Every structure is written in structure tokens, then in C-alpha cells.
Amino acid sequence: MKLTSIATATIGVLTMALAVDTLASDLAVGITRSMDKFEGTVNGKPITIMRNQNQSNTVSPAFAKTSRKCPPFCIQPSKLAGGVETIGEVELIKYVEKMAAGDDGILLIDSRTPDWVAKGTIPGSINLPWTKLNPSKGADPISIAEIFTGQFGAVEIEGLWDFSNAKTLVMFCNGAWCGQSPNNIKNLMRFGYPADKLKWYRGGMQDWSILGLTTVKP
Numbered sequence: 196m197k198l199t200s201i202a203t204a205t206i207g208v209l210t211m212a213l214a215v216d217t218l219a220s221d222l223a224v225g226i227t228r229s230m231d232k233f234e235g236t237v238n239g240k241p242i243t244i245m246r247n248q249n250q251s252n253t254v255s256p257a258f259a260k261t262s263r264k265c266p267p268f269c270i271q272p273s274k275l276a277g278g279v280e281t282i283g284e285v286e287l288i289k290y291v292e293k294m295a296a297g298d299d300g301i302l303l304i305d306s307r308t309p310d311w312v313a314k315g316t317i318p319g320s321i322n323l324p325w326t327k328l329n330p331s332k333g334a335d336p337i338s339i340a341e342i343f344t345g346q347f348g349a350v351e352i353e354g355l356w357d358f359s360n361a362k363t364l365v366m367f368c369n370g371a372w373c374g375q376s377p378n379n380i381k382n383l384m385r386f387g388y389p390a391d392k393l394k395w396y397r398g399g400m401q402d403w404s405i406l407g408l409t410t411v412k413p
Contacts, residue, residue, distance in 0.1 A: 224248050224407065226288065233288055235295025237303075242295075242318035244288055247407035257314055258370070258401040268372045271397060275377055278390025282365070284406060287396050290365050291319045299362075302346065306368045306376035307400075315410035317367065317403060321346075322413065325368070325375040328382045339386070349388075358389050365394040370401030 224246045225231040232245035253259075273281055282290075287303070294301050303320040305312055312322045323346075326332040328339060343349040343356065347364065350357040364383070368375035380393050404410065 222246075222248060224250065226408075227285060230288075233292060233295075235292065237291060237294045237319035238321070242291070242409075242411070244291065244318055244409045246409075252407055255315075255404050258404045263372055265372070267374060269374070271371050271374065271377055273397065275380060275395050275397075276384060276390060279380060279384075279393045279395055280391075281395050281397050283396070283398065284403065284408065286394075287317070287365060287367075290363075290394070291317075294319060300348070300360075301363045301365065304364055304366045304376075304379070306366050306379045307373075308375070311369065311400075312413055315404075315412055316400070318409055318411050320367075323379065325378040328379050328386075330382075343386075347388075356387050358387065358392070361388065361392055363392045363394065364388075365396065367396035367399045367403075370399040371397055372401075373399055 222231040222245065226233070226244070226246060232243060234241070234243045236242070275281065290301055291303060294303065303317065305316045305320045305322045306325045307316075307322070308324050308326070309322060316322070323342070327334055327342065330336075330339075340351060343361075344351060347361050349361045350359075366376040366379055368377075376395060376399070380395060383393060384390060400410075
């Protein structure tokens with residue numbers, strides 16, 4: 196009887212393992228063992244996130260370059276600021292899934308300038324160039340306030356900001372050598388935006404492209 200029970204349990208485990216493999220077997224190159232691709236609607240637009248199925252594919256020349264002058268293109272630390280969570284590709288896709296499921300408390304933000312965004316960005320993202328939140332680059336208080344209220348869900352009360360219902364902002368730029376999303380995040384924190392509502396995809400477009408994940412052009 197003991198042998199029978201063990202054999203039954205073993206078969207059950209193997210069956211579960213095969214079931215997980217089957218989930219990812221629709222495509223030759225999946226995202227994870229349990230996710231081959233993601234399809235949904237974000238900001239009123241249908242999106243798909245998957246990996247390039249050509250197993251001989253190579254990275255885009257725009258992100259093949261290994262060395263850029265530092266400064267300004269210096270390697271960023273893995274932890275940007277206290278309370279700001281650094282995330283990877285799978286975590287970013289989970290946020291996109293939540294957005295597609297109707298969670299309007301999340302914004303996926305491409306912090307790059309429009310010329311870079313034109314080359315391709317992550318599906319479901321909006322573009323908020325780092326200059327728009329940077330007073331040293333000409334961003335004025337009124338314009339910044341309009342972004343806070345109109346896009347981020349913050350509320351201004353007698354000259355003070357209430358971020359209680361502000362959105363979680365998931366930010367990225369070109370990669371670990373890019374300072375555009377770090378600049379956005381640091382400026383937001385200077386204005387009082389809660390660190391726990393700021394998420395940073397450090398790998399950015401370079402890592403996204405290296406993994407063959409879907410990009411779209413605006």
C-alpha cells in the first residue's frame with residue numbers, strides 16, 4: 196500500500212510539472228515557465244507582450260553598444276533611493292497585467308525623450324520625458340502641478356500635496372547606464388511623492404531588447 200501511495204504521489208507531481216510545461220509550450224520562446232505571452236488592453240489599446248520567436252535573433256543595434264561616455268551615461272546603482280523598489284521584466288509585466296485587469300492606480304512611464312521613444316517602447320507605457328519634471332530643464336511649477344493632478348492623481352490642498360490616492364508609477368528608460376528615469380524618480384521624491392509608489396525598471400529598454408520582448412512605436 197505504501198508503494199502504491201508513493202507511486203500515486205509521484206505520478207501526481209509529474210502530471211503537475213507537465214501541465215506547467217504545457218502552459219509555456221504554445222510558443223518556442225516563452226516569458227516564464229507558466230507564461231508564454233501576455234495579451235490585454237491598456238489605455239484603451241490592445242497590447243501583446245511576448246519574446247521574439249526567432250532563436251537566431253540578435254539585439255537591436257541601438258542597444259548593442261557597450262560603452263558610452265560617463266558622465267553623463269554612468270552605471271546606475273541597483274538601489275536608486277530608499278523605499279523605491281527596483282524591479283525586473285517579470286514584475287513589470289505583472290504591473291501591466293494589473294493595468295489590463297482594470298487597475299487605474301498604475302502608470303507605466305517611459306522617461307526618455309521622444310526621439311528615443313520613437314525607436315520603440317514597452318507596450319502599455321506612456322511617455323513622460325525626464326525634462327518635464329526637471330526645473331533645471333525649464334519645467335515650471337504650473338506644468339509640474341498639472342502633471343501631478345492630471346496624470347498622477349495627486350491633490351493640491353492650500354499649496355500642499357496630498358498623495359494618498361496618487362498612482363503607482365513604474366518608470367524606465369534606456370538601461371542601467373541611463374539617467375532619465377532616475378532623474379524623474381529623484382525629482383518626484385523632492386516634490387514629496389511617496390517612495391513606495393515609485394517602481395524602477397533598472398534594465399530598461401536595453402535589457403528588454405536583449406530578452407527579445409515586444410516593443411511598439413508610438
